[in-house]
Amino acid sequence: MALVLAAIVPLAVFAPAGASVRRRPPVVNLVINSFRFCKKAPCSLTDTAYLRSPAGGSLYDNKQAFITIKAGSIVRWNYKDTGTPGCNQFNFGPVNCPGHEVRLENGTPGGGRQIGFAAARSSKPTSISWYIPPSYAGRTIHYFCNINNHWAFGLTGVLVITR
Ligand SMILES: [Cu+2]
Numbered sequence: 234m235a236l237v238l239a240a241i242v243p244l245a246v247f248a249p250a251g252a253s254v255r256r257r258p259p260v261v262n263l264v265i266n267s268f269r270f271c272k273k274a275p276c277s278l279t280d281t282a283y284l285r286s287p288a289g290g291s292l293y294d295n296k297q298a299f300i301t302i303k304a305g306s307i308v309r310w311n312y313k314d315t316g317t318p319g320c321n322q323f324n325f326g327p328v329n330c331p332g333h334e335v336r337l338e339n340g341t342p343g344g345g346r347q348i349g350f351a352a353a354r355s356s357k358p359t360s361i362s363w364y365i366p367p368s369y370a371g372r373t374i375h376y377f378c379n380i381n382n383h384w385a386f387g388l389t390g391v392l393v394i395t396r
Contacts, residue, residue, distance in 0.1 A: 258307045258364060263300065263390075265333045265351060265361075266313040268320065268383060270376075270390035272300060274313045281387035285377055290340040299391045304370040308392065310335055312351035312359040320353045331380060333388065335361050338375035348376070370396045 269276035282298040283291040302308055312333065314320040323330035332352040339345030349361030374392045377384035 258305055259303070260307045260309050260362075261302055263308060263310045264313045265310050265378075265388075267316065267318060268314070268386045268388045270300075270310065270335075270388065271298070275316070278387070281389055282391040283375055283389050285338070285384045285389050287342060287385075288340075289342050289344065290338065291375055294391065299373075299393050301393045301395055302365055304365055304367045304394050304396060306365055308363050308365060310349075310351065310361045312353075312355070312361075314353065324354065329381070330383075332359070333378045333383060334380055335363065335376050335390075336379050338377060344377060344379050350380075365392075365394055369394045 263270060263272055264274045264276065266274040266276045269278075269280040270282070271277070271280040279295070280298045282295055282300075284293040284295075286292045314330075314333065320330035320333060330353050332350060332355075334350045335348040337345040337348065348363045351359040351361050372394045374394065376390050376392070378388040
Protein backbone atom coordinates (compact mmCIF):
# COMPACT_ATOMS: atom_id res chain seq x y z
CA MET A 234 0.00 0.00 0.00
CA ALA A 235 2.75 2.42 0.98
CA LEU A 236 4.51 1.55 -2.21
CA VAL A 237 1.46 2.27 -4.27
CA LEU A 238 0.97 5.62 -2.56
CA ALA A 239 4.58 6.48 -3.04
CA ALA A 240 4.15 5.82 -6.71
CA ILE A 241 1.02 7.94 -7.01
CA VAL A 242 1.80 10.94 -4.84
CA PRO A 243 4.74 12.27 -6.83
CA LEU A 244 2.57 12.26 -9.91
CA ALA A 245 0.04 14.42 -8.14
CA VAL A 246 2.74 16.74 -6.85
CA PHE A 247 4.31 17.26 -10.21
CA ALA A 248 1.10 17.41 -12.18
CA PRO A 249 1.24 20.95 -13.45
CA ALA A 250 -1.56 22.91 -11.80
CA GLY A 251 -3.10 25.18 -14.41
CA ALA A 252 -0.30 24.29 -16.75
CA SER A 253 -0.34 26.08 -20.03
CA VAL A 254 -0.97 22.93 -21.98
CA ARG A 255 -2.08 24.00 -25.41
CA ARG A 256 -5.23 22.23 -26.32
CA ARG A 257 -6.38 21.89 -29.84
CA PRO A 258 -9.41 24.04 -30.47
CA PRO A 259 -12.62 22.01 -30.69
CA VAL A 260 -13.95 21.59 -34.21
CA VAL A 261 -17.60 22.30 -34.93
CA ASN A 262 -18.67 20.62 -38.14
CA LEU A 263 -21.29 22.25 -40.32
CA VAL A 264 -22.34 21.39 -43.86
CA ILE A 265 -22.99 23.16 -47.11
CA ASN A 266 -25.87 21.23 -48.61
CA SER A 267 -28.72 22.01 -51.04
CA PHE A 268 -27.55 25.63 -51.32
CA ARG A 269 -27.81 26.06 -47.56
CA PHE A 270 -25.48 26.22 -44.58
CA CYS A 271 -26.63 24.04 -41.66
CA LYS A 272 -25.49 21.65 -38.94
CA LYS A 273 -26.20 18.37 -40.63
CA ALA A 274 -27.21 17.26 -44.10
CA PRO A 275 -29.81 17.36 -45.43
CA CYS A 276 -30.32 21.06 -44.79
CA SER A 277 -33.90 22.27 -45.02
CA LEU A 278 -35.29 25.21 -46.95
CA THR A 279 -35.66 27.13 -43.69
CA ASP A 280 -31.94 26.98 -42.92
CA THR A 281 -31.44 30.26 -44.77
CA ALA A 282 -30.23 32.44 -41.90
CA TYR A 283 -30.96 35.84 -43.40
CA LEU A 284 -32.46 37.45 -46.46
CA ARG A 285 -29.69 39.43 -48.03
CA SER A 286 -30.15 42.76 -49.73
CA PRO A 287 -28.47 43.05 -53.16
CA ALA A 288 -26.82 46.16 -51.69
CA GLY A 289 -25.39 44.05 -48.88
CA GLY A 290 -26.55 43.46 -45.35
CA SER A 291 -29.61 41.73 -43.96
CA LEU A 292 -33.20 42.59 -44.82
CA TYR A 293 -34.51 39.97 -42.44
CA ASP A 294 -32.85 37.74 -39.85
CA ASN A 295 -34.19 34.20 -39.50
CA LYS A 296 -33.02 33.58 -35.95
CA GLN A 297 -34.17 29.97 -35.95
CA ALA A 298 -31.39 29.22 -38.41
CA PHE A 299 -28.65 30.95 -36.42
CA ILE A 300 -25.91 28.60 -35.22
CA THR A 301 -24.18 29.13 -31.87
CA ILE A 302 -20.42 28.59 -31.70
CA LYS A 303 -18.07 28.93 -28.76
CA ALA A 304 -15.25 31.39 -29.25
CA GLY A 305 -11.96 29.54 -29.52
CA SER A 306 -13.45 26.87 -31.79
CA ILE A 307 -12.75 25.97 -35.36
CA VAL A 308 -15.82 26.05 -37.59
CA ARG A 309 -15.55 23.60 -40.44
CA TRP A 310 -18.03 23.72 -43.30
CA ASN A 311 -18.01 20.44 -45.15
CA TYR A 312 -19.10 20.52 -48.76
CA LYS A 313 -21.98 18.06 -49.16
CA ASP A 314 -23.73 19.49 -52.17
CA THR A 315 -23.62 16.37 -54.31
CA GLY A 316 -27.31 15.47 -53.99
CA THR A 317 -30.51 16.92 -55.43
CA PRO A 318 -30.76 19.89 -55.67
CA GLY A 319 -27.05 20.38 -55.21
CA CYS A 320 -24.28 22.44 -56.72
CA ASN A 321 -22.68 19.36 -58.30
CA GLN A 322 -25.65 18.97 -60.61
CA PHE A 323 -25.24 22.40 -62.16
CA ASN A 324 -22.31 21.89 -64.46
CA PHE A 325 -23.23 23.82 -67.58
CA GLY A 326 -24.28 27.16 -69.01
CA PRO A 327 -25.46 30.16 -67.05
CA VAL A 328 -26.39 28.08 -64.02
CA ASN A 329 -22.95 26.53 -63.74
CA CYS A 330 -22.02 26.07 -60.09
CA PRO A 331 -18.27 26.04 -59.51
CA GLY A 332 -18.69 25.52 -55.76
CA HIS A 333 -19.41 27.55 -52.65
CA GLU A 334 -17.59 30.02 -50.49
CA VAL A 335 -17.91 31.47 -47.03
CA ARG A 336 -17.70 35.25 -47.32
CA LEU A 337 -18.23 37.64 -44.44
CA GLU A 338 -21.05 40.15 -44.68
CA ASN A 339 -19.96 43.77 -44.48
CA GLY A 340 -22.96 45.61 -45.89
CA THR A 341 -21.57 46.06 -49.39
CA PRO A 342 -22.80 44.32 -52.57
CA GLY A 343 -19.70 42.15 -52.92
CA GLY A 344 -19.28 41.45 -49.23
CA GLY A 345 -16.11 41.31 -47.17
CA ARG A 346 -13.34 38.84 -46.59
CA GLN A 347 -13.55 35.40 -48.12
CA ILE A 348 -12.91 32.76 -45.47
CA GLY A 349 -12.61 29.95 -47.98
CA PHE A 350 -13.89 28.19 -51.06
CA ALA A 351 -15.10 24.62 -51.52
CA ALA A 352 -15.08 23.34 -55.09
CA ALA A 353 -17.91 21.38 -56.63
CA ARG A 354 -17.38 17.97 -58.24
CA SER A 355 -14.15 17.34 -56.38
CA SER A 356 -12.88 13.79 -56.12
CA LYS A 357 -11.77 14.52 -52.55
CA PRO A 358 -13.76 15.76 -49.55
CA THR A 359 -13.76 19.54 -49.53
CA SER A 360 -14.18 21.83 -46.56
CA ILE A 361 -13.65 25.38 -45.33
CA SER A 362 -12.20 25.90 -41.86
CA TRP A 363 -12.14 29.06 -39.76
CA TYR A 364 -10.69 29.54 -36.29
CA ILE A 365 -12.88 31.84 -34.20
CA PRO A 366 -10.61 33.68 -31.76
CA PRO A 367 -11.70 34.09 -28.12
CA SER A 368 -11.99 37.84 -28.67
CA TYR A 369 -14.94 37.23 -31.01
CA ALA A 370 -17.21 36.26 -28.10
CA GLY A 371 -20.41 38.30 -28.25
CA ARG A 372 -20.36 38.82 -31.99
CA THR A 373 -23.06 37.84 -34.44
CA ILE A 374 -21.45 37.07 -37.78
CA HIS A 375 -23.42 37.11 -41.02
CA TYR A 376 -21.84 35.31 -43.96
CA PHE A 377 -22.88 34.15 -47.41
CA CYS A 378 -21.82 32.70 -50.74
CA ASN A 379 -21.41 35.31 -53.43
CA ILE A 380 -20.52 32.92 -56.24
CA ASN A 381 -23.14 33.45 -58.97
CA ASN A 382 -25.27 35.19 -56.33
CA HIS A 383 -25.88 31.98 -54.40
CA TRP A 384 -27.00 34.08 -51.45
CA ALA A 385 -30.12 34.86 -53.48
CA PHE A 386 -30.92 31.13 -53.55
CA GLY A 387 -30.71 30.99 -49.77
CA LEU A 388 -27.02 30.36 -49.11
CA THR A 389 -26.61 32.68 -46.14
CA GLY A 390 -25.57 31.84 -42.60
CA VAL A 391 -25.24 33.45 -39.19
CA LEU A 392 -22.90 32.41 -36.39
CA VAL A 393 -23.61 33.58 -32.84
CA ILE A 394 -20.30 33.53 -30.97
CA THR A 395 -20.45 32.84 -27.25
CA ARG A 396 -17.81 32.60 -24.56
CU1 LIG B 1 -22.19 29.00 -53.64
